[in-house]
Amino acid sequence: MSEYKFVVEELRLAYEGLMNVPELYSMIDQYFREKQYDKREVRNFEQTTPDGKNIELEIQPYKKITDYAKLVIKIRMFFYGLQDVVVEKDGLKIKMQKGKVEMIFDSFLETDYEHRWEQKPTYFLIRTLFDKFIYKIYTTQFEKELEKETNHIHDMIKSFLNLQRY
């Protein structure tokens, strides 16, 4: 089994009000594409109810830094009671959504994701010693990069949602 080192755990964001959900998703998708992450959409649930649409979305974009280490950012998004509204902005009618959203951000560094160093106990020992004493300088750099990118996407989404208020 791979080793997982959690860098950011359960960073939350909650918002209620006007938002453009397709544009929000597109912005997140574009961000990860630009940062050279590969796309992984684990779950996408949409349920239409009399009170609006409920959506549950989990994405886990990842980036293979080396053949030993991989950066993963997991974002879980929960949208409740989404209803389509038409808003007039600068004389233009725009279709948006009104509702509640909650997002949870986790990110972790996965090492030995190809499972090459766990086939025998000796390999496992070598891997542990290597991780603790030799490779530590690199994993620290990877963790810093991952933390920076997670906080960046969190702040981008927060700014995007706050702009929708006006």
Added chain:
Amino acid sequence: MTFRYDIPRSRLKYAGIFSWQGLYKTMNEWFQEREFEFHEKLYKDKIKPVLPEIEIKWYAERKVTGFIMYVINVEFHIWDLEEVEIMKDGKKEQTNRARFLIDFSGSVVIDYAGQFEHSEFRKKIETFIRNHIIKKEVETIHVDKLDYMILNLHKRTKEYLDFYSKSHAYPMF
């Protein structure tokens, strides 16, 4: 000796109004456009007291080279499928309402014809070729390409169902 590089499963769930026939046709067409050999491995229709429950399994394969093959698996599970009438653009339209889930997964199969199975020596040659000669090519070209093909199918399904999260910023295959 056949070896598989598996693409992890992704899941779509939906509850609401949609056209089942239209969805089936749209997804089927996607495989035909990309020249996959398409098989419906399972079609189970359970007639329940009130509304039916349907399970469907699709298996599609495409031989890329004499040694490498792409496989895509799609599994449907539909509950409470019923026909409803809606008003669309001032006209009455027959459509469906249900809740369902669709699982997408796939794998890149190496030595699908089992050419290297016949002796221990051949198995060792296959392992050497797979781990040292074609490894990077398979992982960077074929596995990534199949992963994005499955995401494309995912996107086509979301577009048909008009999901809010239907946009896709990555290359299309």
